[in-house]
Amino acid sequence: MKNDCSCEHCKLRSLFFFHTSADVLELMCENKTERQYDKGEVIIWEGSEIKDFIYLKSGLVKLSRKGTDGKDQIISFAKPFDFVSLLSVFSSSIYNYTVTALDSTIICAIDLEKLKAVALKNGEFTMGLMNRVSEATDRIILNNLDIRRKNLKGRVAHVILYFAHYVYKDTRFELPILRREIAEYIGMTTENVIRTMSEFRKDGILKFDGKEIEIVNERLLESVSEHG
Amino acid sequence: MKNDCSCEHCKLRSLFFFHTSADVLELMCENKTERQYDKGEVIIWEGSEIKDFIYLKSGLVKLSRKGTDGKDQIISFAKPFDFVSLLSVFSSSIYNYTVTALDSTIICAIDLEKLKAVALKNGEFTMGLMNRVSEATDRIILNNLDIRRKNLKGRVAHVILYFAHYVYKDTRFELPILRREIAEYIGMTTENVIRTMSEFRKDGILKFDGKEIEIVNERLLESVSEHG
DNA sequence: ATCACAATGTGATAATTATCATATCAGCTT
DNA sequence: AAGCTGATATGATAATTATCACATTGTGAT
Numbered sequence: 349m350k351n352d353c354s355c356e357h358c359k360l361r362s363l364f365f366f367h368t369s370a371d372v373l374e375l376m377c378e379n380k381t382e383r384q385y386d387k388g389e390v391i392i393w394e395g396s397e398i399k400d401f402i403y404l405k406s407g408l409v410k411l412s413r414k415g416t417d418g419k420d421q422i423i424s425f426a427k428p429f430d431f432v433s434l435l436s437v438f439s440s441s442i443y444n445y446t447v448t449a450l451d452s453t454i455i456c457a458i459d460l461e462k463l464k465a466v467a468l469k470n471g472e473f474t475m476g477l478m479n480r481v482s483e484a485t486d487r488i489i490l491n492n493l494d495i496r497r498k499n500l501k502g503r504v505a506h507v508i509l510y511f512a513h514y515v516y517k518d519t520r521f522e523l524p525i526l527r528r529e530i531a532e533y534i535g536m537t538t539e540n541v542i543r544t545m546s547e548f549r550k551d552g553i554l555k556f557d558g559k560e561i562e563i564v565n566e567r568l569l570e571s572v573s574e575h576g
Numbered sequence: 577m578k579n580d581c582s583c584e585h586c587k588l589r590s591l592f593f594f595h596t597s598a599d600v601l602e603l604m605c606e607n608k609t610e611r612q613y614d615k616g617e618v619i620i621w622e623g624s625e626i627k628d629f630i631y632l633k634s635g636l637v638k639l640s641r642k643g644t645d646g647k648d649q650i651i652s653f654a655k656p657f658d659f660v661s662l663l664s665v666f667s668s669s670i671y672n673y674t675v676t677a678l679d680s681t682i683i684c685a686i687d688l689e690k691l692k693a694v695a696l697k698n699g700e701f702t703m704g705l706m707n708r709v710s711e712a713t714d715r716i717i718l719n720n721l722d723i724r725r726k727n728l729k730g731r732v733a734h735v736i737l738y739f740a741h742y743v744y745k746d747t748r749f750e751l752p753i754l755r756r757e758i759a760e761y762i763g764m765t766t767e768n769v770i771r772t773m774s775e776f777r778k779d780g781i782l783k784f785d786g787k788e789i790e791i792v793n794e795r796l797l798e799s800v801s802e803h804g
Numbered sequence: 805a806t807c808a809c810a811a812t813g814t815g816a817t818a819a820t821t822a823t824c825a826t827a828t829c830a831g832c833t834t
Numbered sequence: 835a836a837g838c839t840g841a842t843a844t845g846a847t848a849a850t851t852a853t854c855a856c857a858t859t860g861t862g863a864t
Binding site: 413415416417419421423436437438439440444464467468469470471472473474475477478479480481482483485486488489490492493494496497535574 | 651695
Binding site: 499500536537539540558 | 850851852853854860
């Protein structure tokens with residue numbers, strides 16, 4: 349937990365703020381805390397009070413929610429440049445989702461009251477913030493719509509391509525989530541996700557090597573993602 | 577299409593803005609257009625340029641999107657006090673959804689460039705705006721998650737209860753959408769929605785009289801909504 | 805190393821939902 | 835009034851997905 353004002357040179361800075369006026373810089377430097385989480389650690393608990401505005405500096409997380417039936421549902425995944433403090437922060441005082449690290453993850457937390465105080469005085473800053481929040485929530489909604497259109501095979505293909513294209517930018521990567529978590533994300537059962545991935549392997553679309561996954565036939569996987 | 581600055585007394589005003597400073601009042605009075613749409617008319621076309629910030633004054637609308645396969649998906653419904661210009665407006669220059677009136681509807685349109693100009697100078701106004709946008713998109717995401725947890729019967733029950741509780745605040749109302757539109761909203765087929773509603777009728781949960789629908793056994797409908 | 809436990813993997817069967825076919829009904833036009 | 839069209843309605847069947855049962859593999863703790 350350091351506070352060396354390294355954000356002055358942080359790559360993320362430009363994404364959050366149009367200008368970096370004196371009050372915004374002070375907010376970031378004096379009132380931010382950096383925290384590191386290991387894979388599997390919970391960063392935010394559903395139901396806890398929102399005290400900070402949080403964003404990802406590095407790593408990968410999942411946003412999930414416990415249904416009334418006790419079953420978890422995964423809302424979305426987020427990597428740096430995606431916001432984490434998306435939902436709730438400006439419309440609720442309580443988080444209505446849990447954020448869990450899927451990999452070693454570093455977050456920056458800015459005291460929410462102080463951020464709001466700056467935002468009230470600085471429209472430019474607030475507009476930048478709103479742009480980001482709007483963009484990130486849009487992506488969640490549209491992605492969920494996209495998944496809803498597809499059948500089991502298409503949904504599984506969608507998730508694998510999501511990690512390949514959007515997160516790792518490689519056709520070979522270590523899958524950061526369990527089969528069960530894929531199921532929680534796409535709204536199918538764990539068994540069927542496993543079965544589908546086995547089929548992809550048998551069909552020569554995927555190769556597994558421990559946690560490693562390799563997309564052998566990307567074109568076919570994309571076709572499956574579109575047309576089942 | 578009138579412009580008599582009636583927003584000064586508009587009930588909605590308090591919801592959008594914390595304070596109504598001079599610049600905000602001028603924005604609303606000088607740069608707003610009021611438009612009326614009949615049931616079925618399209619207010620915003622998917623793919624069109626975003627020129628205005630739009631909100632509902634009265635009526636009811638649906639937000640929908642045409643999938644790559646040509647099939648419509650309904651994202652959400654909105655009534656006054658829900659925003660319409662939720663998604664896209666602050667993160668895109670093009671609407672990625674269509675807004676259609678489900679009933680006679682009046683909207684207010686504020687020139688987006690002028691709104692942005694005010695927002696840049698007025699952090700308080702922008703914060704109020706962000707609160708609203710965040711609240712509305714949160715509701716869409718959580719509602720979709722809720723529907724995803726349920727089976728066919730539960731989803732149909734959910735939609736009927738949504739209109740009863742949230743829109744009409746009555747157990748008897750005129751259903752503003754077709755069976756097909758319920759299907760497009762919950763991701764099931766039209767036939768199965770029709771079948772399910774017929775079952776509800778046969779089971780004494782619902783009564784139909786033309787377009788009118790009456791919830792006879794609300795407790796049972798709620799139970800079906802929760803546990804299928 | 806062994807035990808315990810969770811994750812992966814696979815098959816058989818049941819339940820759910822989609823598809824296709826066809827009928828009736830309501831509203832609208834001529 | 836007749837004819838057209840889209841919405842509602844219903845049944846039979848096919849396709850998809852869930853459930854249950856059980857085997858195997860992997861992983862962490864002692």
